[in-house]
Amino acid sequence: MKQYTHAWLAMMAMKRLQKTQTSKKNQLVISSLLKWFMNNRDSVIKGAWYPDAVIKDMATSHVLKYKPSGGNQQVTFRKLSGTYHIFQIGKKSSLYMKPYTVEGGNLPDRCESLTHSIIDNLKMQESEEKGSPISPNDHHIATIFFMLSHYIADAHMPLHCDDRPFSSFDDIHAHIEKEWDDKVRDCYAIDLDNERFFYDKEGFPLKMKDDLLFTWIENEMSNRSFYTSYGSGNNNTWDFMSAITQYSYLTAYEMIPQQYTPENLEWDEFLNINNKYSFDDYSRFILIDAIDSIARVWFRAWRRYLEWMKG
Numbered sequence: 001m002k003q004y005t006h007a008w009l010a011m012m013a014m015k016r017l018q019k020t021q022t023s024k025k026n027q028l029v030i031s032s033l034l035k036w037f038m039n040n041r042d043s044v045i046k047g048a049w050y051p052d053a054v055i056k057d058m059a060t061s062h063v064l065k066y067k068p069s070g071g072n073q074q075v076t077f078r079k080l081s082g083t084y085h086i087f088q089i090g091k092k093s094s095l096y097m098k099p100y101t102v103e104g105g106n107l108p109d110r111c112e113s114l115t116h117s118i119i120d121n122l123k124m125q126e127s128e129e130k131g132s133p134i135s136p137n138d139h140h141i142a143t144i145f146f147m148l149s150h151y152i153a154d155a156h157m158p159l160h161c162d163d164r165p166f167s168s169f170d171d172i173h174a175h176i177e178k179e180w181d182d183k184v185r186d187c188y189a190i191d192l193d194n195e196r197f198f199y200d201k202e203g204f205p206l207k208m209k210d211d212l213l214f215t216w217i218e219n220e221m222s223n224r225s226f227y228t229s230y231g232s233g234n235n236n237t238w239d240f241m242s243a244i245t246q247y248s249y250l251t252a253y254e255m256i257p258q259q260y261t262p263e264n265l266e267w268d269e270f271l272n273i274n275n276k277y278s279f280d281d282y283s284r285f286i287l288i289d290a291i292d293s294i295a296r297v298w299f300r301a302w303r304r305y306l307e308w309m310k311g
């Protein structure tokens with residue numbers, strides 16, 4: 001995914017948390033997290049792009065590449081909450097519960113370690129005296145939150161979890177990401193000189209233009225149930241991101257069925273595949289699921305920090 005898509009997804013994860021109806025206990029976590037974020041949101045465009053601009057670990061940490069392997073071995077697929085579109089799509093896929101191999105990448109490891117890093121830094125900040133040279137500041141910690149959102153978002157881009165080289169020939173991968181980024185840039189007000197969003201009166205990216213995709217996503221953001229669980233059997237960020245990448249892989253093969261290859265698929269034809277869903281449908285499902293996942297991982301990291309504070 002590209003720079004403004006990443007920043008927008010992170011901002012929408014904040015908005016998702018703000019709009020959601022949830023228990024009083026969860027609400028307390030959310031309001032303290034949002035209060036903190038609102039003072040540190042300006043670094044979102046830079047921070048959510050840091051992995052691509054500076055770290056440059058695209059070939060390893062932004063992906064987990066799956067490949068169907070044939071054979072009849074028993075395999076397990078993890079679970080996600082039923083609200084996930086990619087979970088619903090994946091469960092109906094002909095590759096569901098069929099063997100696969102992982103050909104490369106370590107995205108879930110990266111997400112797990114960044115989650116730890118956030119909590120560690122918050123604990124250090126809390127433990128150090130004011131003015132201590134080793135105390136991390138809020139902007140630094142917010143940047144790690146935004147970096148984490150980058151890797152989580154990438155896991156939802158099906159082609160990041162698919163070993164087929166759809167970045168070659170007509171580069172369907174880049175075409176898809178350009179579509180999304182162009183839409184964000186077209187519909188939201190961005191202060192390009194200062195690399196930040198202009199905000200609306202609630203403090204979220206200011207929407208200048210209506211678009212069916214964003215209207216649909218914002219509507220679901222407010223109405224979709226917010227589950228704090230990572231799905232039955234998933235206990236940490238690593239488990240959760242492993243589940244996400246599995247369903248992202250299955251979604252890739254629904255979006256581009258097995259008969260297509262990078263050599264024989266051009267962008268115009270891709271747009272006409274329409275295997276159960278159109279590209280517009282997939283865009284909605286992928287982006288809203290990514291927003292939900294970012295919100296959930298952030299929520300749980302912040303909750304762990306608050307629990308530690310309580311002692």
Ligand SMILES: [Zn+2]
Nearest residue numbers: 001052062154
């Ligand atoms: Zn990336």
